[in-house]
Amino acid sequence: MTESGKARDTKRSHTTGIRWRIFLCLALFALMILMTLWFFQIRMLGYFYAREKFDELESVAEDLISHLETEHFDDRVDLTAKEQNLCVCVFRIEGSAATAVADADASSNCVVHQLQDELLSDLYDNARKNGGTYDRRMQFVKNDNPGEDDFYVPGMHDPSKAVNVLYVRLVTVEGREYMLVLDSMLSPIRTIITTLQVQFSWIVMLLLIATVLMAFIISRLIVAPLTSITQKAGELAAGNYDVSFEGFGYREVEELADTLNFAAGEISATDRLQKELIANISHDLRTPLTMIKGYGELMRDLPGENNAENAQIIIDETTRLSELVSDLLDLSKLQAGTKKPECDVFDLTALVGDTMKRYEALVRRDGYRISFEGEGEAPVLADRTMILQVIYNLINNAVNYTGDGKCVRVTLTRTAERVRFAVADDGEGIPPEQINEIWDRYYRVDKVHKRAVMGTGLGLSIVKSVLEAHHAAYGVESAVGVGSIFWFELPLHQNPNMN
Ligand code: ADP
Numbered sequence: 001m002t003e004s005g006k007a008r009d010t011k012r013s014h015t016t017g018i019r020w021r022i023f024l025c026l027a028l029f030a031l032m033i034l035m036t037l038w039f040f041q042i043r044m045l046g047y048f049y050a051r052e053k054f055d056e057l058e059s060v061a062e063d064l065i066s067h068l069e070t071e072h073f074d075d076r077v078d079l080t081a082k083e084q085n086l087c088v089c090v091f092r093i094e095g096s097a098a099t100a101v102a103d104a105d106a107s108s109n110c111v112v113h114q115l116q117d118e119l120l121s122d123l124y125d126n127a128r129k130n131g132g133t134y135d136r137r138m139q140f141v142k143n144d145n146p147g148e149d150d151f152y153v154p155g156m157h158d159p160s161k162a163v164n165v166l167y168v169r170l171v172t173v174e175g176r177e178y179m180l181v182l183d184s185m186l187s188p189i190r191t192i193i194t195t196l197q198v199q200f201s202w203i204v205m206l207l208l209i210a211t212v213l214m215a216f217i218i219s220r221l222i223v224a225p226l227t228s229i230t231q232k233a234g235e236l237a238a239g240n241y242d243v244s245f246e247g248f249g250y251r252e253v254e255e256l257a258d259t260l261n262f263a264a265g266e267i268s269a270t271d272r273l274q275k276e277l278i279a280n281i282s283h284d285l286r287t288p289l290t291m292i293k294g295y296g297e298l299m300r301d302l303p304g305e306n307n308a309e310n311a312q313i314i315i316d317e318t319t320r321l322s323e324l325v326s327d328l329l330d331l332s333k334l335q336a337g338t339k340k341p342e343c344d345v346f347d348l349t350a351l352v353g354d355t356m357k358r359y360e361a362l363v364r365r366d367g368y369r370i371s372f373e374g375e376g377e378a379p380v381l382a383d384r385t386m387i388l389q390v391i392y393n394l395i396n397n398a399v400n401y402t403g404d405g406k407c408v409r410v411t412l413t414r415t416a417e418r419v420r421f422a423v424a425d426d427g428e429g430i431p432p433e434q435i436n437e438i439w440d441r442y443y444r445v446d447k448v449h450k451r452a453v454m455g456t457g458l459g460l461s462i463v464k465s466v467l468e469a470h471h472a473a474y475g476v477e478s479a480v481g482v483g484s485i486f487w488f489e490l491p492l493h494q495n496p497n498m499n
Contacts, residue, residue, distance in 0.1 A: 017223075018219055018222055018223050018226070019215065019216075019219035019223060022215045022218050022219045022222075023211070023212070023215035023219070026211045026214055026215050026218075027211050027215075029211075030207045030208065030210075030211045033207070034200075034203070034204055034207065037200065037203065038200060041196055041200070042193055042196050042197060042200065045192065045193060045196070049186060050137065050163075050165060050186060053165045053184055053186060054135050054165060054167060056084070056184070057086075057135075057165065057167035057182045057184055058133075058167065058169075060080060060084055060086065060088075060182060061167060061169045061180050061182055063080065064076065064077060064080060064088070064090070064180060065169070065171050065173075065180070068090075068171070068173045068178060069173050069174060069176075073090075073101075073102055074102050077090060077102040077103070077104045078104045080104070081104035081105070081106040081107075082104070082106045084106075084184070085106055085107060085184070085185075086104075086106055086107055086182055086183065086184050087103075087104065087105050087106065087107040087110040087111075087112045087113060087182070087183040087184075088102070088103060088104045088112075088180070088181070088182050088183075089102075089103040089112045089113070089180075089181045090102040090103065090178060090179070090180050090181075091120075091178065091179045091181070092176060092177070092178055093124070093170075093177040093178065093179055094177075096121075098120060098121075098124070098179065101178070107164075107183060107184065107185050109164065109185050110164075110183055111138050111164045111166060111183050112166070112181050112182075112183040120181075123136070123166065123168045123179075123181065124168070124170070124179055126168070127168040127169070127170045127179070128170060132169065132170045132171070133167075133168065133169050133170075134167075134168040135165065135166060135167050135168070136165075136166045136168075137163050137164065137165055137166075137186075138163065138164045138165075138166060139163050139164075163185070163186040164183055164184070164185050164186070165183070165184050165185075165186055166181060166182070166183050167180075167181070167182040167183075167184075168180070168181050168182075169182075224248065225246070225247070225248040225250060225253045226253070228246065228248075229245055229253070229256065229257065229260065232244075232245055232260075233245075233260065236260075236264050236267070241264055241265075241267060241268035241271065242268075243264060244261060244264075245257035245258075245260040245261050245264070273440060280457060281324075281328065284324055284457070285321065285324065288317035288318070288320050288321045288324075289317075289321070291313065291314075291317045292314050292317050292318060292321075295310050295313050295314050295317075296314060298310065299311070324458075327458045327459075327462060328458065330389070330462055331458050331461055331462050331465060334462065334465035334466065334469060335465055339469075340469065341382065341383035341386055341466075341469050341470055342383050343381050343382055343383055344381070344382075344383070344384055345379055345380070345381050345493045346379070346380065346382070346384050347377050347378060347379055347380075348378040348379075348380050348387070348412060348419055348421065348490065349374040349375075349376065349377055349378045349412055350377075351384065351387065351388060351391065352372060352374060352391055352410060352412055352421065353372065353374065355388065355391050355392060355395065356370065356372045356395075356410065358392075359395065359399070362399065366406070367406055368399060368402075368406045368407075368408065369405070369406055369407045369408070370395075370399070370408045370409075370410070371408070371409050371410065372410045372411075372412075373409075373410070373411045373412070374411070374412035375412065375413065375414050376414070378412060378414055378419040378492060379492060379493040380419060380490040380491070380492060380493055381491075381493045382470055382472075382490055383466075383469075383470070386466045386469070386470075387466070387470075387490075389462060389463075389466060390462075390463045390466050390467060390488065391421065393459035393460070393462060393463050394421075394423045394463060394486045394488075395408065395410060395423055396459065397459060397460070397486065398410075398423045398424070398425040398427075398484075398486070399425075401425060401427040401428065401484070402425035402426055402427045402483070403425070403426045403427045403428065403483070405426050407425065407426050408423065408424070408425050409423070409424045409425075410422070410423045411423075411424075414492065416492075417491060417492055418489045418490065418491050418492055419489065419490055419492055420487055420488075420489045421487060421488055421489075421490075422485050422486070422487040423485070423486050423487075424483060424484070424485040425483050425484055426482070426483040427483050427484060428480065428481065429478045429479050429480040429481055429482055429483055429484055430476070430478040430480070430484055431480055432478075432480075435476060435478060438460050438476070439460050439461060439463075439464040440461060463486075463488075467488050470490065472488050472489060472490050473488065473489045474486075474487065474488035474489070475487060475488075
């Protein structure tokens with residue numbers, strides 16, 4: 001395994017797998033549900049039950065109060081006690097004396113009717129302090145001493161034993177004070193709690209099994225596409241560019257698969273281009289070298305061939321070779337970002353005008369018609385040498401690829417903010433499907449690496465890199481059989497201080 005592979009593995013061993021994470025999340029979720037269930041269903045059951053009873057007693061008391069001092073109040077108390085399974089005592093309070101005015105006993109385990117006077121006055125005092133209402137739980141305790149009475153203690157000590165809920169209400173009707181004491185029994189809830197506990201352990205077990213199953217299924221569903229993608233990415237890394245990534249019907253995974261498919265396509269294209277590039281460069285280097293070697297040997301072995309003409313061929317080939325090497329160097333520096341534009345303000349019109357002079361011999365000798373139209377000064381802030389290289393490459397291409405009319409038109413047009421350089425030829429044009437690719441290194445429309453025309457096959461990639469380094473707009477408009485117009489635009493520099 002490679003060092004980076006080992007490092008990746010070590011890093012991986014410190015991270016948690018999706019399967020585990022999903023399981024932990026689900027387990028946490030299940031735990032929360034269980035805790036909530038336990039808290040409300042078991043722990044707080046007694047409290048909620050008692051609360052309900054109190055509310056019930058309160059509304060019964062309200063109802064009775066509304067019938068106090070009515071003719072059939074006694075019957076009402078009786079009926080209510082029977083209906084609700086309660087014990088009810090209604091006292092009239094006069095000074096420190098309490099006289100029972102109505103009472104009913106429908107509860108099997110009543111406390112109210114066994115209350116001693118002091119407990120009654122204790123309830124009265126508490127209700128008075130408490131603003132007129134008071135409630136208390138009383139636990140029935142069996143007396144173990146034979147012959148002695150069973151008794152009630154305040155509070156709920158043993159949920160398995162019966163507990164009475166007492167509700168006391170003080171009310172004054174037409175100047176007379178009454179005390180209502182209602183007593184209801186809380187059924188022992190131990191059995192309910194035990195039933196719930198048994199149920200609860202079943203729920204825990206089922207939920208645990210469901211959690212494990214769900215974690216397993218969810219993680220399988222999520223992990224399967226990722227595992228497949230990882231395996232295919234490994235194949236891609238090993239050089240198999242034909243792999244195709246699938247999304248398995250998940251939108252996010254589909255997006256990832258699309259990106260990876262696109263990356264695989266790009267890597268494959270880059271790989272192909274790189275191979276072509278090496279083949280082309282080797283070819284381009286070998287051709288002049290073979291010529292130089294051949295002519296050198298010729299001049300060495302045959303004294304009659306040792307003439308200026310042959311020496312010129314060697315010089316020309318050497319020039320071509322060094323042009324190719326410096327173009328390659330420029331391009332790799334530009335693309336690696338090590339060569340940055342050194343910007344100065346200069347007049348683009350003057351620069352293009354000077355460049356046009358280089359083509360005068362071509363016009364005279366080969367009958368080219370090369371025209372230039374510019375509109376006054378066009379100051380720009382740019383790297384003069386680089387822009388010159390761009391102009392030179394574009395005009396060279398126009399000259400090389402123009403048609404039989406040998407017509408090339410260079411124009412410089414200005415707007416308020418920018419200047420546009422364009423070079424038009426009447427050559428064969430470029431098919432639309434290839435127009436984007438001509439900017440790639442060594443891309444040739446006909447794919448035939450001919451040297452009949454000058455140029456190293458790197459011209460447009462250098463143009464592209466330079467213009468992109470200047471953040472300049474550029475492009476080509478071309479029609480097959482009509483010709484092409486290559487153009488770029490630079491912002492006009494507002495300060496007319498020329499260098
Ligand atoms: P070279 O000209 O050395 O082949 P370039 O990078 O300058 O390399 O151009 C790339 C390709 O773009 C050319 O091979 C040619 O097919 C096409 N091309 C460039 N300029 C023109 C043009 N003015 N007319 C038609 N085709 C062109």
